[in-house]
Amino acid sequence: MNYHMTPDQFREEGKKLIDWIADYYEQVENYPVMSQVKPGDISRQLPDSAPESGEDFSTMMKDIDQIIMPGITHWQSPNFFAYFQSNNSFPSILGDLLSSGLGVQGMLWATSPACTELETKVMDWLVDLMGLPAHFKSTASGGGVIQDTASSAVLAALLAARERKTKFSCNKTGDNSGLTAYISTQTHSSVEKGIKVIGLGTDRLRHIPVDELFALRPELLEQQIQRDLTAGFKPFFVCATIGTTSSNAIDPIKTIGEICRKYDIWLHVDAAMSGTAAILPNFRSHFEGLELADSYAFNPHKWMFTNFDCDCFWVADKAVLIKTLSILPEYLKNEATEKGAVIDYRDWHVQLGRRFRSLKLWFVLRHYGANGLRHHIAKHIDMAQQFAHWVKTSDEFELLNEPPFNLVCFRHKSGNEFNKRLMDSLNNEGKIYLSHAVLNKTLWLRMSIGQTQTELKHVQEAWRLIQESANKSECTPE
């Protein structure tokens, strides 16, 4: 007697689910992009306790269709332009399915050597493919690891930086006195969260003002560092961004990197969304200076057809990271680790357990090939440029800036309230989904173009809907 699903049932239900997913992608355009449910709508349709007896898989899938799907915001819709894209692809889904199926734990090399060695290899591939500094490779002083998110990557960077600056004593004594960190006013909130996590407190985080393009002003960074040094602080960490969340601003990495070297400060570069653009050689000028970074992260789960979670994180000096995070309890001791012949990725992040995440990234890289990835990324950027051109040549709308990559920030000329109403009405209508940013008290609409299935016709239709909705709205120009 057992209650397990048999392999034959799995074959049958699995194939139906594969069809279900293919059907979903064929129909996803027809759903309202933003879920239209109200708080509690899903919850109240679900029973209050787990079933006593097992249920049929078909019953569960019926609930998916009837209860769950109305509560889904369709990130995979070609009409999803909000926040940042989180683009997916069939090869990635298959790689992730294989990972779920194998169910291996990659905490140590020894607990599944292929899980570690494939990850190292794929991370090395990306260094070449994207023109990243060669010392990020595992065969040099550095190395790459797949983290879950850019938040976890910046946390790992903060910890390594803290330990390097305190000569690995904070891990022992907790003495972090005087350490100060630097970001711009536009840096992602994950750094502020990380500063809290590592025990520094936000008082020790300096927000450096930005220029008219919302990029960190390096001369003000250096002035702040000097003021802090004079006051007895110990500057230890700078996070620079290639493609900020709000407006895709690009901090001057090279100048910032030189300042960091001068003052012995860890430079982390966050390119969570925009990092994918480095696959195009003609966009690499935005990445100039990356060779001065101590760590770097970008997310294939945003803009490189790889489903969540997959953040790629590299360090220039792996020894510092490993010394910061290494713990070796008796039950994990093994010959390969003790000989130092292998990488044990548990020492590269907070978590101990880890799944076989490199499979999906490997499948994406091999399915598309470098050619295919370059083609699609270039096309996304091109569509964004076209959208920007339409905005620029319209009478009613204006652009924040020339978009460097695939995020267009724009607004109707009728003021914040109007733009907020315009966005809400578009999102509630459900044909497209946009989000917003506030910069210098001005509300801008964000159009992030990069979903897997987004074609020019979707961008054209979005622009038509935006104009139509604006014309319909009652507004008093400011």
Add this chain to the structure above:
Amino acid sequence: MNYHMTPDQFREEGKKLIDWIADYYEQVENYPVMSQVKPGDISRQLPDSAPESGEDFSTMMKDIDQIIMPGITHWQSPNFFAYFQSNNSFPSILGDLLSSGLGVQGMLWATSPACTELETKVMDWLVDLMGLPAHFKSTASGGGVIQDTASSAVLAALLAARERKTKFSCNKTGDNSGLTAYISTQTHSSVEKGIKVIGLGTDRLRHIPVDELFALRPELLEQQIQRDLTAGFKPFFVCATIGTTSSNAIDPIKTIGEICRKYDIWLHVDAAMSGTAAILPNFRSHFEGLELADSYAFNPHKWMFTNFDCDCFWVADKAVLIKTLSILPEYLKNEATEKGAVIDYRDWHVQLGRRFRSLKLWFVLRHYGANGLRHHIAKHIDMAQQFAHWVKTSDEFELLNEPPFNLVCFRHKSGNEFNKRLMDSLNNEGKIYLSHAVLNKTLWLRMSIGQTQTELKHVQEAWRLIQESANKSECTPE
């Protein structure tokens, strides 16, 4: 022109992969459990750069078979008894496939309401199903969230405890002076790692001695707390364990909880592997006192047929956790959040992004039903008791203790060196896979019985192999 895999190709390759996975589970017994490759064996078979042109999916699957599979340690084998189990099931794989396919981001309620509401519901179900304190429910003061791992759960607990004790000032000032934390000498290494991460340093972590069953001695805990208070320290955190990693020891939760209440200390209870046993009412005495815990975690991805990652983490007072980790940048502001009508799980852990993890847990709970889960968990424990009985009645082997759940610690009477050799020879032979623990300088073999497909015949055969291998080994009894 595009390079995407078409829905029809996905249907075809996806169904083949479903069959591949079903085949894998039908054959997994035939593989050597522990991968037999040497460091570098996988890596050197992989090309040094990403392909320029896309490749066929069938080519990729051929490489899976020929290059990757020899580098897999088969955690899903019924003969895997090492570390802790990480048991998987077909319903879980299907739930995870659906999550990969939908590709939604659950960072906010608004970014996919179903992702949040299903998670809350399933976490509430588990409270009842496992007899956990009712105040852990979202409808009361508490609430549950799915974290990736128990390491991340304890990190969240440490942070909330730190902030509660410092009246939420450490997040701002970084002043954590005098805070001290308490674990036993047997507590999982993730707490030590977490103490480093949150900036306290290991000097502030007290290792309390254990009794003859390797459980924390509460009277020594209280003495240490009093010494620390006298010395001006501020005790803020205790981690107690139900089922330690090395020997499945059970700390006396109730007594520890009373001490924590008396001194206003956050009590986190870690039941990462053994927590699943609470599904059986007759094992709940081991969980007595849990109502005094401020937070609690167990991992369905270890022993509840749910594939990695899925750690269930509850807090008694969600307001403290949220206040500790909440960050609300402009671009994430939305009506539902501002009205306070919803849960935004990004404020319950370090990461911002999160996938739809509750689907797989929901599928497992519904497929098996409470009945089915109780049946299989009871069977695992029963097999462990039988194995323990064989050990106890043998002349050559001895038991560490009566196993409370499904982990049997035992050894040949011929000493550490002999047992190490015995383990290595069994693991290298590949028919079963064991790991070890060192307790009071004595090496014990760990037999963790709980893989999905493990039946009594596998446990019997393991015992036969262990005896046979011991008889073959040259040994000089100590």
